[in-house]
Amino acid sequence: MKLLKTLVLGAALAALSVPAAQARTVKVGVVMTFSGVNAEYGEQITRAMELYLKLHGKELGGNKIELIKRDSKNPGGAVAKTEVQELITRDKVDMLAGFVFSPNAIASAQLATQAKVPMIIMNAGTAWITTLSPYIVRTSFSMWHAAYPMGGYAAKSLGCKTAAVGYTDYPPGKDSLEAFTKGFEGAGGKVVDQIPMGSPAQVPDFTPFLQRVKDKKPDCFYVFVPAGVHAASLVKTYSDLGLRDAGIKLIGPLDIIQDTKLQSMGDAAVGMVTMGHYAADYDNPANRAFVKAWHEAYGADSTPDFMAVAGWDGTAAIVHVVKTLHGKIDADKAMKALEGWKFDSPRGPIMIDPKTRDIVQDEHLQKVVKKGDRLAVEVIDTVPAVKDPCKELKVGKCAQ
Numbered sequence: 001m002k003l004l005k006t007l008v009l010g011a012a013l014a015a016l017s018v019p020a021a022q023a024r025t026v027k028v029g030v031v032m033t034f035s036g037v038n039a040e041y042g043e044q045i046t047r048a049m050e051l052y053l054k055l056h057g058k059e060l061g062g063n064k065i066e067l068i069k070r071d072s073k074n075p076g077g078a079v080a081k082t083e084v085q086e087l088i089t090r091d092k093v094d095m096l097a098g099f100v101f102s103p104n105a106i107a108s109a110q111l112a113t114q115a116k117v118p119m120i121i122m123n124a125g126t127a128w129i130t131t132l133s134p135y136i137v138r139t140s141f142s143m144w145h146a147a148y149p150m151g152g153y154a155a156k157s158l159g160c161k162t163a164a165v166g167y168t169d170y171p172p173g174k175d176s177l178e179a180f181t182k183g184f185e186g187a188g189g190k191v192v193d194q195i196p197m198g199s200p201a202q203v204p205d206f207t208p209f210l211q212r213v214k215d216k217k218p219d220c221f222y223v224f225v226p227a228g229v230h231a232a233s234l235v236k237t238y239s240d241l242g243l244r245d246a247g248i249k250l251i252g253p254l255d256i257i258q259d260t261k262l263q264s265m266g267d268a269a270v271g272m273v274t275m276g277h278y279a280a281d282y283d284n285p286a287n288r289a290f291v292k293a294w295h296e297a298y299g300a301d302s303t304p305d306f307m308a309v310a311g312w313d314g315t316a317a318i319v320h321v322v323k324t325l326h327g328k329i330d331a332d333k334a335m336k337a338l339e340g341w342k343f344d345s346p347r348g349p350i351m352i353d354p355k356t357r358d359i360v361q362d363e364h365l366q367k368v369v370k371k372g373d374r375l376a377v378e379v380i381d382t383v384p385a386v387k388d389p390c391k392e393l394k395v396g397k398c399a400q
C-alpha cells in the first residue's frame, strides 16, 4: 500500500515537471531605460520582474525564462528600435517586454508584427499603442484610464469650473490633454489653457509654464509629466511659485505622486488629488504580500511604484503564457492565452480585454494626506473595471 502511494505520488510529480531533455528556456528581450535621469524606471520594472520569477519560477514546471536586458537610453524611439531588431535577429528572443516611454513602443511595434513576437508593454501609456500590432498586450495603463474619469470628477466633485492643462509635449501628454478635456468639458467644465511643457528627454524649468497658469487663475491645473524627476520638479515649482496659496488645485494622473518620489515632495504634495490604479499604500492582501516581498528583497527603504506593479503583472502574464504553451512560444497562441486573462494584482483585480489586448483595472480617486511624519495616499472613490476609454469611445486613432 505504501509502495503504491509512493508510485502514484511519483507519477503525479513527474507529470507536473518537464523532463530535463525537454525543458525549454524562453528568452524575453527587455527593452527599457536603464541609464540617464530615468534609469530608475528600468530598475523598478526589472526588480519586479526578477522578484516575480524568483517567487513563481517553480510554476514553470522545469522550463526557464531568461531576461535579456537592453537599454533604450532615451525616449527618442530610434535606440529602442535598434535594440529590438537585434534582440529579434541575433538573440532570437521569444517575447519582448518593458517599454517605458511611448515613442520607444511606437517605434518597435511594427517589428513585433513582422517577426511575430509577443510584446508585453509594462509602462508606455499612449492609448493607441495597442492598435499598432496584433501582438501587443499592455499590463500598465492607457493615459485615458486616469485622465478621462478625472475630468468628470474635477467638474462634478472637486470644485473645478475652469482648468488649465499642462503636459509634456509627446504622445502620452497629448493623449492626457485630449482625455481630460473630453471628460471635463463633457461634465460641464471649461479648459481655459493648454500648455505644452517641453520634451520627456530633459526636465525643463517649469517656472514660465506655471507662471502662465498662475496668471490665468483657473480653479484647477491638470498635469501630465513623466513620473520621476519631471514630476518631482513640477510639484516643487508649483509650491515655490505659490500656486497652491493662490487657490489653484494641482490634479493629475498617478504619475505625479509616484511612490518613489512622494516622501521627498514634502508638504508641497499634501492635498494633491490624483486618479490612479496603484499606490504602495493600497491595503489589499496581494499588495501587502507584494510590498513585504519587495522590502525583503530590496531593503526597507526601497518602495515599489506603479511601474514595478506593471512589471510584476506583465511577468505574471509571461509566466502564464509559458505555462500554457509548455515553453514553446507561438505569437498567435500566446495572444489567445492572454485574451481575457485575469490576475490578482497588487493594484486589485485586472484583466486583459480580449477585444483590445489592453488592461482592464479599477481607477481610484485618491488624495495625498499627512500621516505622522510621512505622506500617505488615501482612496476617496473608485471606478471599477475601467476599460481604456479612448477605445471604448472610439476616439481618433483608437477607433479601430
Ligand code: PHB
Pocket: 100, 101, 102, 103, 123, 124, 125, 126, 172, 225, 226, 227, 255
Ligand atoms: C510614456 O512615455 O508613455 C510614459 C512615460 C512616463 C510615465 C507615463 C507614461 O510616467
